[in-house]
Amino acid sequence: MTDGWGYILTCYGLVLAALVVIVARSSQRGRKLARQVPEEQRRWM
Amino acid sequence: MWRDAALVAGKDLRLELRSRVAINQVAPFALLVLVLFAFALDPDRGILARATAGLYWVAVLFSAVLAVQRAFAVEVADGVRDGLRLSGLDPAGIFVGKVAALAAQLLVLEALLGLGVVVFYDADVAGMLLLVPTCLAATLGVAAAGSLYGILSAGLRVKETILPLLLLPVVAPVLVAATQAFEAGLSGPTSDGWRWLGLLIVFAAAYVGLGLTTFDLLLEES
Amino acid sequence: MNDSTASTGTRVLGSITLVGFAALLLFGLVLSPADAAQGELVRMMYVHVPTAFVAFGAFTVTVAASVAYLLRRTEWWDLVAHGSAEIGAVLLAATLVSGMLWGRPTWGVYWTWDARLTTTALLFVLVLGYLAVRRLPLDRDKRAGLAAVVGLLLLPTTIVCHYATTWWRTLHQGPTIARADPQIDGLLLFTLVLGLAVFALLYVWMMVHRFRVLYLEHRVEDLGLDTAIAERRREASGALATPRPATGPVT
Amino acid sequence: MDVTPRTAPGSGVGAPPAPSRRHRGRRGLAIGLVLVAALGAVGFLLIKQIDSASLYYYNADEAVAKRDDLGDQRFRIQGTVVDERSAVGDDRLAFTIAFAGTRVEVDHDGVEPSALFEEGMPVVCEGRWSPDGSRFVSDRIEVKHSSEYKAENPDRVDPAAP
Incomplete structure (x- = not known):
């Protein structure tokens, strides 16, 4: 039977790593911007 | 509307006749592309013959991007676009005029490129009955889509890069269908070719329709 | 106090998504059985199919929001369209990568130009173009209008891409679960549905955050403009106060 | 402003x-x-x-029916592997594919595309008819996967377990 674990782990690894990087960068940017905006304009708190 | 269209088209064509940008710059560029393809693929004559249809249309699309940029650069200089907007001309008429002028230039270009393909690539133009309508439909589609995106990107500082990025994916179906129709016209059985021609006509109709109805919006938006 | 784009709601949602991903890894990599024909390789389907589905959904949201923006001209719809397209682009990239890694051992090739793969590539390029329009240095309202018009084009491409395997002969296999008699066994189906749910949750969660980040970007822009204007006014009044006290009525 | x-x-x-x-x-x-x-x-x-115009491949029976039209054109042919013979020589394969009762013998210049290549799997081969039209000469094979997924038979997996 095919043993494609190399492909499988690469696939899962790449996708998850990309998602983690993007989420991390986005939330970092959110933090940076949030500090510059007065609180009354951040209505979700 | 038709009078406005004729006015705009006449203006564009007169501009071209006097400045000769398309003839002196765009057409040589298109031929250069053809020659470069020949340099790159020459070692295997077979490839060049097989890829003739595709290379032809790639050359046409590249030149079309230049032609579109030129057609709308003309409108941006000296605020002509604002004048156009305020002139009271029917926006749909302006659109039809731009498309007609652009299509006329592209058709001349395609005839020239066709000659180039026959000379350089040794192509055999047998199925004229299919090739000519394919050229007409594809040109109309490219001109209509090009005018829509031309007006969108005209006046932007980054128009040289944004226009190809937006326009080329959109006209990719034209490339596929026109290439297939051409291949059918140049060699194989032509029954498939007519169906691809149908797709080209639908594409052209969709973009002309879209332009007629939304050009006023785009003119104000950009 | 809270200097981030998170709120109680998104924290709960994010936690659920995280747990969901752990479950997906568990089911996808360990608990679900290998497929009779393709063996272990089937595990890549649990990433590939959900990302594709959710990406298509994201682009549909972008198109709907673009239409709504053109009708209403509100910042809210503009931000929804923008955020959704961003997340959709990321998910579609994941679809392409997982699909290629699956294609090599199964089909024997990473890529082929059949209708499904071609339209997917086209869709990806269109989205990149859309996001490029989003970065144009323009007046905000103008950019939003342009992007909304460009965004409309995602709809036909998404539809064609989705139905490509049904309309044309492709190397890519046809629909598996979106049909009357799913040809898929129990635990495989469950894992696939779990994947769909997890990625849909991820989409919603990321969407809320992206929306807030984009909203903050606009506010910071506004603040920058306000400060700049205030500074210019201060400069003007400071420099011109003595030679020309009454600026208003003269001109 | x-x-x-x-x-x-x-x-x-x-x-x-x-x-x-x-x-x-x-x-x-x-x-x-x-x-x-x-x-x-x-x-x-x-x-x-x-849809019939935009063919990614011809099925084996259509390719046989259109043999004269196709000439020495390149195209793709689809069929199920019915008779997988072992590799003939280095880097060459010979096998038979069938679709709707029509069988086509294929000469492939290359090795097996993937481990899934075996009898009973549908494949798409790229190439052209041999000059005499008796065989299909291919230089690229893609294994077409069906949209059916079944768990591997537990009986086959079990022997590994104690």
């Missing part, structure tokens, strides 16, 4: 467009949407009609 101070920092999200322009835009857009929908429908019908 408009330098009048804003009353509230948050309210300056672009002034609403003038009502007349907004109205015109909305009408144009409505027409546009209707038109796009109508054209979409026409396009849909056309695509349904065109």
